[in-house]
Amino acid sequence: MRNFGKLIFGLVLVTVFFGSSLFAFKAIMVTDTGGLGDKSFNDGTWAGIKKAASELKIEAKVIVSNEQTDYIPNLSKAAEEVMREKDGGIVFAVGFLLKDALEKVARQYPSVYFGAIDFTLDQPLPNVIGFLFKEHEGTFFVGYVAAAMTLTGSVGFIGGMRIPPVERYRIGYEAGVKAYSQLRGKKVQVVVGYTNEFSDPKKGKELALAQYSQGVDVILAAAGASGLGIFEAAKERSEAVAGKGYENIKKAALAKKRLYYAIGGDMDQDYIVPGLILTSALKRVDVASYLGVKWAYTGEFKGGTVFLGLKEDAVGWSEMKYTKDIILSRAPWVLNDMNYLKELIVSGKIVIPDNDNDLKVFNVSSVKLPK
Structure with a gap:
């Protein structure tokens, strides 16, 4: 903001x-x-x-x-x-x-x-x-993407303030990471931080750079305009590796070089830094x-x-206009997984946690993914 x-x-x-x-x-x-x-x-x-x-x-x-x-x-x-x-x-x-x-x-x-x-x-x-x-139903899926894309096994979350909507963002994101770990056998940790501001891009950037320095390579921005600083941090760190411009970013990503990604929140923010915002958690x-x-x-x-929520088509994920090829090059199964899990959530067969107690016991390891 x-x-x-x-x-x-x-x-x-x-x-x-x-x-x-x-x-x-x-x-x-x-x-x-x-x-x-x-x-x-x-x-x-x-x-x-x-x-x-x-x-x-x-x-x-x-x-x-x-x-x-x-x-x-x-x-x-x-x-x-x-x-x-x-x-x-x-x-x-x-x-x-x-x-x-x-x-x-x-x-x-x-x-x-x-x-x-x-x-x-x-x-x-x-x-x-x-x-x-039901923000958690949407951020579940971007957490799944983050877990699929990390090369370091460490992804980040940066919220604005510890208020209920932001916490539901975090819990759903962590549930998505957890689900990917359970279903695809990849251990991924989540690093959590807060700017305590919704309108300070500078704080967002500082916290993002700190997380990137700790080994995080994907960060979900749930901090309003403070998130614009997170996107700037992803751009700054990635362009130092790949060079400037979308084509160079995409080329480096497809070559599986370690870049620094972000995930947008609320609206489709993928266009802000094409190729480096993997997807956006949509909140309509x-x-x-x-x-x-x-x-x-x-x-x-x-x-x-x-x-x-998801059933009302009020939460979900963006179309990944700039990153679909990048994501599928690393995890070709991920979109099929997400669409299948969406069906299970809408039908009530999977309930995404909206609080920390339910997150602790959340387990989808019995789900059989389509081949």
Whole structure:
């Protein structure tokens, strides 16, 4: 996530109009401190809102928070704006860190619809819908890829903060590594670290370089815009081996030279450093925000919690546009394995752990992979 600076009023407004509408309805998104431009969580949520706004021909707007102290005033400002619309609207609070703020603001504006992205309220309110994701079901597969690709037997995980969504990212990733070890007989360890920031690429890069120096050669970035620094570290270390540019990277990878890879998170980030971001753990926050706008607009909105996972096609992995040949050259079976395991998970025959206790006993060694 990229911070847009300390502005006088502590917020940035982005308003987009999508044609004329018979309804005076507004969808407003309040970001966390990462703001727009993170190529991840906030951008994904905004994409879903824009899609719904375009289809429904309504107004969409972003209020960017620069500090955590902005959350309550920004949510309140958004709610006041929605209340002035003849047909109302919906306000989105994007990210777990806005939970406490939304708890307070939603009670003060009971006639306003709110969408909570990545969290739900401890005490449900009829005007708040919380969207939670089964991140672990998606990161399971990128963990499987990481285990298949490592030459050192050591892969890394770098999270932003130890909050529930990030921990589900980690647990699913470790489960995927564990599954590969059990099914393909390759011992792989996971090195875990946190930037404690979602908007500091410098910290992400420093931690990634430290892990690479410890023998890690693949890192999952689950740190918002801090992850952009992880990608930069992968590029810097790999270009020192292979030379600059995608063609040189691919040539070195196919020659099985030791390169330094990353894995993206939330959106398809493979394009950011082609050939070095093996895949991305997709988390379709755009699906959640799109549905939230649509339900509020059509009157189908119901307070409570919606869970989105593999079965709903809300998590998964990217198409590997730049790396599929590289991955298959090292582990030609890996995509077939993943698709087969996906069937077992969707059908309920395999349950991916979402907590450390279940991770400890997770075992898929009895699964018979197709030949």
